[in-house]
Amino acid sequence: MPGPLDQLTIETQPSPPLSATVVPAIRQMITTGVLPQGAHLREAELATALGMSRGPVREALVELAREGLVVLRRHRGAQVITLTTEDAEEVYTLRRALERLAVERACGRLTGNDLAELDTILDRMQELDAGYSPDVAVELDLAFHDVLVRAAGHSRLERSWQQIRSQVAMFLHDRHLARRDFHEIAHPEHRAVRDIVAAGDPAPAVEAIEKHLVGAYDRLVAARSEAS
Numbered sequence: 001m002p003g004p005l006d007q008l009t010i011e012t013q014p015s016p017p018l019s020a021t022v023v024p025a026i027r028q029m030i031t032t033g034v035l036p037q038g039a040h041l042r043e044a045e046l047a048t049a050l051g052m053s054r055g056p057v058r059e060a061l062v063e064l065a066r067e068g069l070v071v072l073r074r075h076r077g078a079q080v081i082t083l084t085t086e087d088a089e090e091v092y093t094l095r096r097a098l099e100r101l102a103v104e105r106a107c108g109r110l111t112g113n114d115l116a117e118l119d120t121i122l123d124r125m126q127e128l129d130a131g132y133s134p135d136v137a138v139e140l141d142l143a144f145h146d147v148l149v150r151a152a153g154h155s156r157l158e159r160s161w162q163q164i165r166s167q168v169a170m171f172l173h174d175r176h177l178a179r180r181d182f183h184e185i186a187h188p189e190h191r192a193v194r195d196i197v198a199a200g201d202p203a204p205a206v207e208a209i210e211k212h213l214v215g216a217y218d219r220l221v222a223a224r225s226e227a228s
Helices: 019-031 045-051 056-065 085-106 112-126 134-150 155-178 184-200 202-228
Strands: 071-072 077-080
Touching: 019 045, 019 056, 019 155, 045 056, 045 085, 056 071, 085 155, 085 184, 085 202, 112 134, 112 184, 134 155, 134 184, 155 202, 184 202
Parallel strands: none
Antiparallel strands: 071 077
């Protein structure tokens, strides 16, 4: 006699490759400076630290090379990228172009959920004091801009943002280590951008994000100069 489960078909989802979990782990170690710029990355050591085989680590390093965080050299292995002042200029001019488009499109597209998410981030920024963690500052800063990019409703724009996001994180982390003023400027600057974009007029929104990002770039360059 057939059992009750004989005709049952269970659809299973394939498990993501192990490299999919390794990529964010190594990415975070790079963007937070645990793996410093210029550091040589040895597959065996990373595999041991992450508790897995070398295969997923090797695949993850290839993906991180596509993101611009890792340089792969034949017979010399992998190395964390060393970001220069020229890199900063390229990344931030591209970032300005992307985010100008993002806020222009986000005007009139921001949903109630988007605004609530922005306000939650702003509340956390306002709670920061002089002892803030650079890691938290980078997290909040990028989370705010992630919402604006997503609200633009432009998949190619979002992919372009994701391609430079990790390098932006590296620059921000170094900037917060050199200049500890995020607790003073983060909330008012980002609040101004939020309110202008929420008002729905593209021209002042583009002007606001331009002013914000030019200021951020100038502070980054000053911090790098002081650190060197």
